Amino acid sequence: MVKRPKPLSVLIERLNKLPGIGERSAQRIAYHILKTPEKDAEKLSRAIMEVKEKVIHCSLCYNLTDQDPCQLCQDPSRDKGTVCVIEEPGDIYSIEKAAGFKGLYHVLMGALSPLDGIGPEQLRIEPLVERVKEGGVKEVIVATNPTLSGEATAMYLLKVLKPLGVKMTRIAHGLPVGGNLEFADEVTLARSFQGRQEL
Amino acid sequence: MALYDTESIVVNTIDLGEADLLVTLFTREYGKIKAVARGARILKSRYSGFFQPLLVLNTLYFGNERQELYRMASIDPVKVYDISSSMDKMFTAFCMMEVLEHCCGPGEINLPMYRLALEGIELLDSGDQGPNLALCFAMRGLSVAGYMPHLKDCIACGGDLSGDKLRFSPSRGGVLCNRCLSGAGEHFPISMGCLKFLVATLGLDLKRSSRIKLNQNLKEETGNIIFNHIAYNLGREMKSLRFLEL
Structure with missing residues (x-):
């Protein structure tokens, strides 16, 4: 049986280890890299190395950044009295795209997950408590995912932060904009009734 | 390929790929099974609200007999429970x-x-x-x-458990x-x-x-x-x- 050249096999093996990339996709990407000009391949490898060398977590909010504190924490136009708590750094970009929020963020780096043994000590909850204790934070918006883990995290945050006298709010649950009641699932619809607002 | 129609309890979910879920269901008629729910993490998915832990669902899934991983075909909640209020x-x-x-x-x-x-x-x-x-x-x-x-008596000798240094x-x-x-x-x-x-x-x-x-x-x-x-x-x-x- 004819074997692939060793460097190509190694590249396919490495690509195959990436999330969401199976062996076929790994082969396709590897052959594509082979076909591209050397400069492009070099740029790709340099980008991978740079991301490992230069991207760090912001010491204040734990967002991914190449400068500490991150751009958002340094921005004087943002409201420092409002902190939005999220599970992963990627959630910041989703919220920023919506363009409605002008406060600061705090990334927990996950959510409480008893089945996986992930407790408060594995998350960035203690730095958040310290941040609130330092003063200046008037409102904490908990924007964890609307899953059981996300809700458990929100409840835990309420328990540890509420005694510090800060206003705690949770993002709303319910129907997507442009959706139709007729096609809404029962669980979401029930939640939207629980979270109804006075007009 | 068989189609299974049974009432189930959602035991656990694990994110799979971009937008799928690997769901562990405890079914009334077939015991514990695992099934893939395609696109269940997309907000507009018809599944998105249903795979909450301990929700009781009428489930329809398919796959070969004795296979380890099935595919979800449709779900319908039996009753909506609220366990996330405290x-x-x-x-x-x-x-x-x-x-x-x-x-x-x-x-x-x-x-x-x-x-x-x-x-x-x-x-x-x-x-x-x-x-x-x-x-x-x-x-x-x-x-x-x-x-x-075994809690009734001593598991080794069958003696009475009235002593104060029980293990x-x-x-x-x-x-x-x-x-x-x-x-x-x-x-x-x-x-x-x-x-x-x-x-x-x-x-x-x-x-x-x-x-x-x-x-x-x-x-x-x-x-x-x-x-x-x-x-x-x-x-x-x-x-x-x-x-x-x-």
Whole structure:
């Protein structure tokens, strides 16, 4: 049986280890890299190395950044009295795209997950408590995912932060904009009734 | 390719790929199964709200007989439960999920366990769960699954358990009296209060679990006994038990 050249096999093996990339996709990407000009391949490898060398977590909010504190924490136009708590750094970009929020963020780096043994000590909850204790934070918006883990995290945050006298709010649950009641699932619809607002 | 139509309880979900979910279901008629729900994490998916832990669903899934992974075809909730309104409810729910995950083997039909799970979920939903529901459910679950520890008398000699230096031995699967400790492997002290509570849970209706009062020490002791019994006999850790103290 004819074997692939060793460097190509190694590249396919490495690509195959990436999330969401199976062996076929790994082969396709590897052959594509082979076909591209050397400069492009070099740029790709340099980008991978740079991301490992230069991207760090912001010491204040734990967002991914190449400068500490991150751009958002340094921005004087943002409201420092409002902190939005999220599970992963990627959630910041989703919220920023919506363009409605002008406060600061705090990334927990996950959510409480008893089945996986992930407790408060594995998350960035203690730095958040310290941040609130330092003063200046008037409102904490908990924007964890609307899953059981996300809700458990929100409840835990309420328990540890509420005694510090800060206003705690949770993002709303319910129907997507442009959706139709007729096609809404029962669980979401029930939640939207629980979270109804006075007009 | 067979089509399976049965009532199920969502035991666990794991993110799979970009937008899919790997769902563990405890079905009434086919035991515990795993199925892939394509696109279930997309906000506009018809599944998106349904795969919440301990939700009871009418499920339709397909796959070859005895295969390990099925595909979801359609789901419809039997009743919408609310278990996310308090931290106690949620951490009790996590314990119940873990008991179902650990005590039920893949494809093992266990109707008493299914009924027990339904009873527990109804209690959680009603808000009458009491602080000891997780421990009571774990003990009842062990009993229904065939892993009930021997608590009536000394597991080695059959002697009376009235002494004050009783030990619990996970490897022997029960309580030992002071005279039978040699060669019993790892064992832990068990107080008379904890032993009485464990015995009481086995014959107790879950609805009455709130009537038993446990102080924090007894609660921790009982949690440790259950943790070690499951760890030894099922080779799995009940990670959620420590969260009951949060």
